[in-house]
Amino acid sequence: MIFITGGAGYIGSHACVELINAGHEVTVFDNFSNSQPEALVRIERITGKKPNFVNGDIRDGSVLAEALKNSGASAVIHFAGLKAVGESVEKPLSYYDNNVLGTLRLLEAMTKCGVKTLVFSSSATVYGDPQALPLTEDHQLSATNPYGQTKLVIENMLRDLYRSDPTWRISILRYFNPVGAHASGLIGEDPQGTPNNLLPFVAQVAVGRREFLNVWGNDYDTPDGTGVRDYIHVVDLAIGHLKALERLRDHQECLAINLGTGIGYSVIDMIKAFEKASSKVIPFKVAERRPGDIASCYADPSFAMSTLGWRAERSLEDMCKDGWRWQSSNPTGYSHS
Ligand code: NAD
Ligand code: UFG
Numbered sequence: 001m002i003f004i005t006g007g008a009g010y011i012g013s014h015a016c017v018e019l020i021n022a023g024h025e026v027t028v029f030d031n032f033s034n035s036q037p038e039a040l041v042r043i044e045r046i047t048g049k050k051p052n053f054v055n056g057d058i059r060d061g062s063v064l065a066e067a068l069k070n071s072g073a074s075a076v077i078h079f080a081g082l083k084a085v086g087e088s089v090e091k092p093l094s095y096y097d098n099n100v101l102g103t104l105r106l107l108e109a110m111t112k113c114g115v116k117t118l119v120f121s122s123s124a125t126v127y128g129d130p131q132a133l134p135l136t137e138d139h140q141l142s143a144t145n146p147y148g149q150t151k152l153v154i155e156n157m158l159r160d161l162y163r164s165d166p167t168w169r170i171s172i173l174r175y176f177n178p179v180g181a182h183a184s185g186l187i188g189e190d191p192q193g194t195p196n197n198l199l200p201f202v203a204q205v206a207v208g209r210r211e212f213l214n215v216w217g218n219d220y221d222t223p224d225g226t227g228v229r230d231y232i233h234v235v236d237l238a239i240g241h242l243k244a245l246e247r248l249r250d251h252q253e254c255l256a257i258n259l260g261t262g263i264g265y266s267v268i269d270m271i272k273a274f275e276k277a278s279s280k281v282i283p284f285k286v287a288e289r290r291p292g293d294i295a296s297c298y299a300d301p302s303f304a305m306s307t308l309g310w311r312a313e314r315s316l317e318d319m320c321k322d323g324w325r326w327q328s329s330n331p332t333g334y335s336h337s
Contacts, residue, residue, distance in 0.1 A: 006079030176260030181326035188326030190333030260299025
């Protein structure tokens with residue numbers, strides 16, 4: 001049994017599907033602050049199995065410990081948290097509260113229940129402004145906003161915990177830019193309000209919910225002047241979690257591992273690829289750079305290969321086709337569908 005905080009969310013729901021398909025039982029613990037119960041119904045439609053579910057907040061230590069104990073889980077995958085960079089600048093305390101305090105409560109509950117295997121969702125944001133590309137795990141760590149700070153604090157907390165008790169088994173997965181959706185089109189990313197991230201915005205333009213895309217700057221030092229990122233199919237990312245759990249079965253360690261493809265695509269590359277996948281035109285306007293954005297960011301994914309035997313298999317075309325299938329069959333996401 002695997003206990004999944006934030007399992008109703010974008011990445012968590014895809015991880016649930018891969019775990020169930022691989023024969024694991026899962027218990028989802030989520031407060032639906034950024035997700036919908038419908039996601040759990042869809043997981044059942046895809047897998048034929050209903051995930052166990054507890055509605056709760058990870059900051060509520062007693063509810064969490066009770067749910068963890070009752071689940072009988074041997075490991076935790078921890079997705080729950082807030083993730084919007086801009087919002088974290090406006091509301092830093094909410095981010096420290098949800099992400100840092102929530103994780104602290106989770107680690108206390110795990111200690112209490114004797115569950116010492118954890119896979120944690122970190123982010124390439126912990127590399128700050130890249131000093132060298134591709135990014136390897138030993139690149140210096142820094143943060144340029146409160147969201148990134150919370151990921152750094154949590155990473156440090158996990159390393160300290162492991163040093164104090166080396167019987168823990170901890171995998172810190174640093175995701176690059178997750179995009180796309182399950183090939184069924186039944187689950188996908190369902191941002192509330194205006195999407196901050198590129199692909200959900202592009203998808204909403206393609207489906208007619210928005211008129212045009214703002215391209216945040218075309219004067220970066222990149223081949224076409226627009227920002228370059230390492231986009232990774234969310235199903236590849238989900239499979240990375242399975243591989244991390246497999247490794248932790250026979251390793252007591254605390255390792256940080258990049259999950260990316262190693263390939264950088266520009267905003268213009270992404271627009272063109274999505275136009276092809278959707279057979280729609282994506283109107284765009286070039287606007288000022290978005291504050292805090294960096295020119296390029298992509299992974300060296302070789303450590304994931306040598307430690308987990310994992311590499312991303314799905315192409316840019318798959319990311320866009322699957323993202324489009326989800327968006328076009330659920331134009332308003334999980335609500336009203
Ligand atoms: P998401 O918002 O779709 O999923 C997070 C889930 O956690 C949601 O279902 C939400 O309701 C739940 N949640 C939030 N706070 C909670 C709390 N206090 N108690 C219980 N449940 C709570 O986000 P996602 O894209 O699936 O991201 C999952 C994790 O991966 C996050 O930790 C995020 O920071 C990290 N990450 C995401 C990206 C990305 O671009 N999507 C990139 C790097 C890292
Ligand atoms: N972009 C646009 N227009 C938009 C949205 C984005 O031009 O409307 C551009 C950005 O300027 C950037 C690229 O598209 O060049 C990607 O932007 P995203 O917002 O999709 O992704 P980021 O790389 O900025 O950040 C994301 C997550 C962070 C995470 C980081 C690394 O939002 O939380 O990936 O994992 F830390």
